Amino acid sequence: MSEIMLRPEITRLVPASIVNNVSSFVFYDNHPRDQKLMDIVICSNSGEIQEFYQRDLICSLLLDNTSGPYSIKMLRNPEADLFYLVQTREDFFVLSRKETLKVIKRISSVEKYEIDDTKCTGRIQLKVYYKDDAIPLIFDDNLAIIEENTTTIEEDESPMLVVELQSKLSEAKYNLECNEKTYRELVNLRQMASYSIYQKNQGISDNPQPKCVKEMSEFKLKLKSPWVKYCNKKVVIAIDTSNHYHEDVEELHLLLNNNWSSLTYTTKLFKKYHKPPYWIEKKKNMMEPNSKITIVVIIESDELFNTSFSKVELDGVVAFKKNGKEYLVPFDHVLISSMDAMGENFDVLPSDFTDQHSVLAAITSTVKTDLILRLIKAEIKQDFLKSLKAILCDYLQMETIPKMDNVLIHKRSPYHKLNGIIIVFNDKYTLEEVRFDVTAYSRTPSQVLALIRYIYDAVPFKILITTADQKVTAKLDEFSSYNDTLESPSTVNNLAYASSILNRTSLVLEYLDRSMIKMNESKDLTVRDKIGKVIDLLACGQTDYNKFRAKMSELGAKGVIKMLGDDDNSDNEIEVNSD
Known part of the structure; x- marks a missing residue:
């Protein structure tokens, strides 16, 4: 700051060596109840508060970790005690001046501060506002923060406003709890990631040392x-x-x-x-x-x-x-x-399945179905036992996986109905019954039905194929040896429906959030009276509500298709009516 920009009085009150280092200043008020000898108080560019009397330094205090620009203001309470208010870009300081200068309060992330007397009591009051916060910190006469500033509802306040404020308060408390939980999870995750890096770099001297190394090392x-x-x-x-x-x-x-x-x-x-x-x-x-x-x-x-x-x-x-x-x-x-x-090796099906992980990828991306194959005519038992796998390879164009003689896979054509299906022979059979327990891994349940149909049409033997949860009872006594009982009742695998439930839950939460926002923005008294009590599902309008219902029905239908049918088959699509 050049000397030309300062008042001429300042150059007579401070030494010439610090004139260019003055960021802000305030003249002493010469209060009759205060006998301090002082002319001016300045705030330097380096964050130092200095008091001068007849160009001599009386008292000074360096504020830590501050950054310009600075502003300084003098304030007294009813007892004439002297205080300084200093504001930087990010922090706000309250200094007490009794025997020496002393910082009694430091507040970060301050947007602004006010000194006023809104209640006309004859006493000024200091209010400090945080960034992105409309509720100020209120200080008492000794510039101490009033911790509990309770307010009472006046008779002329609108009940609608009170309901809205209560709703926003409940929402803020809920968001605070969610944010705290997310923050704790983030801290734990970062600590674990830090420990993972620590494990990989144990020989390096500057390893990151997490706070919970003792606990994490026990993993x-x-x-x-x-x-x-x-x-x-x-x-x-x-x-x-x-x-x-x-x-x-x-x-x-x-x-x-x-x-x-x-x-x-x-x-x-x-x-x-x-x-x-x-x-x-x-x-x-x-x-x-x-x-x-x-x-x-x-x-x-x-x-x-x-x-x-x-x-x-x-x-x-x-x-x-x-x-x-x-x-x-x-x-x-x-x-x-x-x-x-x-890449050509990215998809597992065209590969040769040389490693066990490829087989794992194939069986995990499919649906497992247990099947039972029974030979009906006894005169061809031996031929059937020796050639069943070869017959499936010849007539159904299936292949044997290398080093896995009991595993067959169909990957001849990506457009074939049986493409990707895997059959595993479990070797659970007896020569008397000629019964094979096999496991089929298919993309969809319809592939299993196609496999059964192809075996009936292509294999030149009479084979009875059922799933493990189906009971076989012979109508003629000569086939009574094929009768069996169920070990467990049949159940529907509802795992595929779980993703549909998750997607619909997310859709409901999103729609309810939009509805609450529309209710807060509405000027209709009937709608605003519901705030904090119920959620109006039609707050977003009839059109959005119909779209919401249609989307819910669509997600539910997709879940049913995945659970019971073939979601890749266009013939099985369900038409959803939004009405």
């Missing part, structure tokens, strides 16, 4: 790098996991962090088996002590690849519970670029 759930493949229009991510705990790990599942609100995925657990296809699915989401499993995530690929992005990035954690406590372990970053998706 004995080890994860390998994810393995990613594409099969049956699904993205399959497999993570080999080993449990080195001496206790069971329960509720094991994988959580993905992504930017797609409608992205749905399913978590399955598989363990290795000594017989082909060398994988068996675990019925419970748990791991036994000192065991190894593979966590598989199946993602619908339409949401990922029908976007304008050139790559897909996925992060996440493996969540589990041990001894009643929940834990999160992050896994390595997964990146799927457009070049990866275009």
Whole structure:
């Protein structure tokens, strides 16, 4: 600041060496009840408060971590005690001047402050406003913050306004709880990620040291790098996991962090088996002590690849519970670029299935169906036993997977109805009954029906094919040996309907949020009286409500199709009427 821009009086009250360093100043008020000898108080560019009397420095105080520009104002309470109010770009300081200068209050993220007497009491009051906050901090006569500033509802206040404020208060409390929960989860996740980096760089001297190294070092759930493949229009991510705990790990599942609100995925657990296809699915989401499993995530690929992005990035954690406590372990970053998706080895079906992970990707991206094949005519038992697999390969154009003689797959043509179906012979049969227990892995249930129809038409033997939940009863006594009983009653697999429920829940929450916003913006007294009590579903208008109903019906119909039918077959589409 040049000397020309300052008042001529200032140059006579402060030394010439600091004139150019003055950011703001205030003249002393010479209060009759205060006997201090002082002419001027300045605030320097470096954040130092200085008092001068006859060009001599009387008292000074350096404010820490401040940045210009500065403004300073003098204030006295009814007892004539002297205070200074200093504001910087980000902070607000309240200084007391008794024997020495002392900072009694520092407030960050301040937008502005006011000194007024709105109640006309003859006493001024200091109000400080935070950024993005309309409710000020109110100070008393000694410039201490009034912690509890309770207000009473006057008789002339509108009840509608009170209801609206109560509604906003409830919403703010709910958002605060959600944000605090999200923040705690973020802190835990960052600590775990930091520990993961620490484990990988144990030999480096400048390792990041997380706050909870002692607790994190006790994790004995080890994860390998994810393995990613594409099969049956699904993205399959497999993570080999080993449990080195001496206790069971329960509720094991994988959580993905992504930017797609409608992205749905399913978590399955598989363990290795000594017989082909060398994988068996675990019925419970748990791991036994000192065991190894593979966590598989199946993602619908339409949401990922029908976007304008050139790559897909996925992060996440493996969540589990041990001894009643929940834990999160992050896994390595997964990146799927457009070049990866275009590669010839990206899709599993055209490959030779030389590794076990390819077989795992094929069976996890399909639906498992247990079938029972029975030979009816006894005079051809031996030929049937020796040539059934060869017959299926000859007449149905199926192939044997290398090193897996009991596993057949159809991948001759991507346009064939049986493309991608896998048949596993479980070798559970007797020579007397000539019964084969097989497992079919298909993209949709309609593929199983097509397989049965093709066997009836193509195979030159009389074979009775049923699912494991169907009971066979002979009408003639000569076939009574084929009678059997059901071990368990048939049930509908409603797992495919779960994604539909999640999508509809998200749609309902989104529509309710829009309805509450419209209710707050409405000027209709009838609508505003409902705020805080009920949610008006027609607040967005009849047109939006009809679209909401139609979308709900559409999502429900898609869930039913996935559960009971073939969602890839256009003939099975359900027409939804919005009315």
